[in-house]
Amino acid sequence: MNLKKLNNSMSKKAFLGLTLFLAIFLLQACSVKKFIPEDELLYTGADIELDSQDEIANKKDLKNQLQTLLTPSPNAKFLGTRWGLYFHYKAQKEKPGFINKFLNRKFGEEPVYLSDVDPYHTEELLKNRLENRGYFYSTVDFTLEEKRKQKLASISYHATLPEEPYVLEKYRMDNDSLRIYREIKETLSESLIDEGEPFNLSVLKLERERIDIALKERGYYNFSNNFLIFESDTNQYDRKKFDLFLRLKKQVPEEAIKPYKVKRVNIYPNYAIGTDSIDRDTVRYNGRNYIQNEVFFKPEKLDPYILIKEGELYSPTESGRTSRRLTSLGTYKFVNIRYDVLDSISTDSIGYLEANIFLSPLNKRSIRAELQAVTKSNNFAGPHLALTYTNRNLFHGGEILKLTGKVGYEQQLSADSDVGNTSIILGLNSDFIIPRMLFPIIEINSNWFEYSIPKTKISAGFEYLNRTGLFNLFSVSGSFGYIWKANRYITHELNPFSVDYVQLNESDRFGEILKENPFLASSFDQQFIAGLTYSFIYNGMVDASDTHQFFLNANLDLTGNILDALSGGETPKTFLGLRFAQYAKADADFRYHFKLSPEQTIATRLFAGLGVPYGNSDVMPFSRQYFAGGPYSIRAFQIRSLGPGTYKPQGDLSYYDQMGNIRLEANVEYRFPIFQILKGAVFADAGNVWNTERNNLPPGDELTEQQEELIEKGTFSSNFLNEVAVGAGVGLRVDIQSFVIRFDLAAPLRIPWLEEGDRWDPRLTEPVFNFAIGYPF
Template sequence: MSKLPQQLNKAFFAVAALFLVSCSNTKFVPQGDYLYTGASVKIMDDSLSKTQRNTLKKELEETLTPKPNATFLGLRPKLYIYNITSEPKKEKGFKYWLKYKVGEKPVYLSDVDIPFNLDLIENTGENRGYFNISASFDTLPKNKKVKIDYNVSPRTQYVINQVTFPVDSSVLAKEINKITNKTLLKANAPFNLDVIKKERERIDVTLKENGFYYFDPNNLIIQVDSTEIKHKVNLNVKAKENTPELARHQFTIDKVYIFSDYNLRNSRRSRSLIRSGNDTILWKDNVYIIDPKEKFRPQIYDRALYFKSGDLYNRTNHNLTLSRLVNLGTFKFVKNQFVLTDSTANKFDVYYFLTPHDFKSLRLETLGKSNSASYVGGEVNLNWRHRNFLKGAELFSATLYTAIDFQIGGSKDANNIYRVGSKVSLTWPRIIAPFRFHSSSAFVPKTKVELGYEYQKRTQLYTLHNFNASFGYLWKENALKEHDLKILEVTYVTPETISDKYKADMNDPNNKSAEAQRRVVEKQLIFGPVYSYVYTNTMLPKKHTFYYKGLLDLSANLTGLISGANAENGKEKTILGVPYSQYLKTEHDFRYYLKLDDKSELATRFIGGVAYPYGNSIHMPFSKQFFVGGSNSIRAFRARTLGPGSYDPRAEENISYFYDQAGDIKLEANIEYRRKLVSFLNLGLFVDAGNVWLFNKEENRPGGVISKDFLSEIAVGAGIGFRFDFSILILRTDLAIPLRIPYYEKGERWSFNEIDFSSKQWRKDNLMLNIAIGYPF
């Protein structure tokens, strides 16, 4: 029998089994009851437009309770698991987890409160202007299952005729009348209770911006009169008669008190210090600092305090001040209090109670990792931090780290990689520059200096020293937009030793990667500005969310121009005897996430990058080139072994170790379907595609240069993965196979005909297992 009929038979039996599972749920239904399969709303009114009917139908159906048991392909497997699992004796263990976490309790007709749903329908309709709405229901039982149909007659929807606002001479009425042009209540718009609530909130927000600290949206009432004109309402916006007197007045700031070392455990003593005036220092402009131990310089509040004595209270400055104090990173608790000092003058004092973090911390981190190039390894980091290094909320951090990557199996000899390094940085909570930088963001702009060194040894090959330093600024416009500008970033790489084996390979005329290998161990000097921009709203509870990161990296552009560097014509310039790199590099990472439902989403990513060497450089420095393949890239190919272009890495079989393949141009696209299976286990189905290319032709790597046929050189891989979500970390396992191999002959690059899971050799060469922490994007 051929394979196809066998597969069809298996599929048929699988479908039949699922059908039987679905049917078998009804045998658990108690006598006299029915399995509730859901409800629908039918709008019984042809006078409404199609849009009105659909909108009302959708809204009413969303209000109905309870929701029926979840289905998958029309079946209810979670309900079946609940039904077939016997009642556990304890509220823990595998059986309890299976029944109550994986399974789902049945929803019967007896669980449905139909009168309650009818009231919900009528109340929701009235809130949307259907004041004469009525509803009835029909139950449709069949084979121990039941569906409920609700028949709704909404009749005519009422619209707004006119809106009036307070006309008295009070300060409150005058402020409300200043903003009537922005009202959400429009003539001829349908009556909508939600819009009325939003109008109250809009007025409240505006009043809070204009000194009405004690005002509340509940102090407003919007009266509805439907008697004057048929099917129309008049709305009258006014303050309630019982609105407190304080809520009717604007307030200004008198004094500002900052307790810099407030202790929650000794709050009574802390407040007594304020009241007594001991250790209270008048800093400036009615701002008082209480810091008995002089832990902080008062200047840190310059860019954090938005309230000044005499200012009219407004909610924006209230929130900005709290946010900036929190974002200094030095205080773990920040709270404030407004205390009325003179009700006749409408003034109050502001108190800020700041509880600092422990300034010093020492943390040891360990990390295990694996990649598709048959390497596993680990890393140990020792981090020391000081959150108030110069008494101005500066963050100083120092890190010592060591790491090892060693090979287990694979077709190449093991060449372990050892790394030892250190990094120190100092971050000021302000912009240090000869110009004034103004930001009204809730986030404090920062200046950062960083120094680092790494010693890298690749056994039997070479050892390198890597020095780097940078100076720049970080600032956020808001929670969604972030900028990182390094005014100057310097990298210096120099080899210490190069093994005879590596020298022989990089000087071998038959080695197609010899030139690229020589560039790995050449001295490199890179310096210039680097700018990156990030926009993301992925933290928001939206159906469509985005992430974008753009990078611009420049090296020695002005230096090369001024010195007249031209490496192609033999005019290569040096600094301290080292040729410096001159290039322009840009990279763009765009991600789009579509939430399909509460348990699944579609994640996509596109990365495009170009690195162009010119002037003093013929080739890009190896560390600045692009790479693809591996656990966070094209997962069906080993890390850094794909490309460039249609170059065939099998040509390097005479080399006994993996060599990183790099390019000057990068294109990559990924799409991944993610679904939550159970509480801690998620499924991923993915397809990855992309490659890298060179700008300049290299004789030793034929097919590597970019050409008009670059799309035909795109590699494609696909696979399945599981994500184990343990809250503190996500462990990811992805199993992928190549579907399109760019170094095959044209017309033969799709490799579907080669797929053979029964072949041990095919599995060894093509099944790529990636183990990683976190999602790939």
């Protein structure tokens, strides 16, 4: 036998034996048995068995419901050891030490002993729940299982069910001449109670709530579900069947069984809490009273947001929609809708309400100065000073004007070159938001949009960027579009008009770079970008307590088509003397968060994007191309250090080559708490960028060897999966009420520019450090 192989084999066996010995030793050392008091037994849990002569319908669901009643829950166990309980016991020592205190605070659990369990009370709960599901006359008993030597105890419950549950034969409403009975009967087509189903008390409770909601929508302002009662009748059947009758309880108040109409609607557009609302001027507009001393908000502008109408029945849905619309204006701090019952004759078959809408405004004007620490996706970071002026009701119609001036200095972290790694930024931006949909041709009716009224947003601004030693950029941008929420999850943003113009003044150094790189020069040539953009956002993460949370941001950018139609002549075409870009671009950012607990989450993201130049463009404009790497992308690689494909340029400023019009990326991250505001994460990222053939240089151009390599290695193909970069790492986050400072350390695992077959090359000793603000996804 080969001696070397024998030694290796013996070494492996010795290693495995030592590992097994250490594992057994560790589990024994962490045993909690020695900490359990002499007169106590540690409770290890309970189970329940269901028994019946006939097959139990929905047995799994029924058993799961009964399991929730088996309280308290025992101490958690992992790998044979109750670690939480162990940490708790260790912290009770006379001098527990800092580590034991910390582990107990984060993971410790109070012990659950058999003496903490009341099995007789649990028996009653189980019988009650079985009766609520139609299994009347069930019996429940329990058995204790004690292991005195191990100081453990458990309980087994056994439930004996009758042959079958009581099943509903007929569901009826009592007959009565009252109008409310007729109203209830009209809602029974939407009943949650189905004939032929077993008795279920929880369904009956839900049915009462459903009827209460339906009646309130029909104007029954003072009704309550407590006024309804169900009665059952089993006398007509030999087998286990019953009829169910719904009626009103006796002595229900008169005001609860009649509908109410809104007689008056009063709106206070400039209401201050605690002030008198009587001595003010009243303006009557569109059947409503607008009460204000001076015009703070024009009635004709505010009126479309109010859906409560005089002469109509009370409706909680219309009240909720009105409140939501008014809150969305951004002008008001508080929106309070109060209904007052007006006096009426007791014999009246209908009551009357007065609706009072109190609107407490925010400060109309504000000035805010911010000193910001900025980090960007291109790895530039530095201080910014921003001064913002806001007017929240500019023309007394809820218009919001926001002007922001900024100045900043940035430096690129971990830059490979000493040229172009610092920036000076000056800028002025303005946003004018009108809480109505302005359309140049036809008038848009606000009632076309049920959930919220679209807003018109007009934006304009300019920015001056000095990239030291390379170039100066002066850019002007503007857009006209609409924002509206379809419901609480979905937001649309449509900009029919969007324009960007950039004037580039390059240094000699940057001019040489452009001369040597016609691909880069071509993408910088097209600095006039005008077109249409659309964004769709689905944000299911507004329900922060949901276990499964989804988010989708899809974007469409169509640029240059109108200008192409207006311009004549041969390609390349110009508009106002400027060559314009023409392309189509679409991308989607999909995220899924799985919440293991309130503070533990598995977060995932998939991103896919494609831009296609055509017509007047040979390549995508530089500012519209994709890049990979950095704190918001694949964190094991520096910003713009990946791709396209397997391409790896050499020399200074090579990252300008590393762009593409295709981007694919996938990320997964496990987030967990460490201590108070300090959170931790373990993550993995994968992805890259590529070029399509259309985004390469046109045929016939004289190419350098470097450019030929870029086209060869950077073009997307069916082999793209073999060109994906992979990295993994760990992170720390300081999370202060959703303001997050993030530190990530990641190492490359798969490097696409290496030779095929050698790309899986973990470089754990060459990690990349990332600093950023906010979570990456």
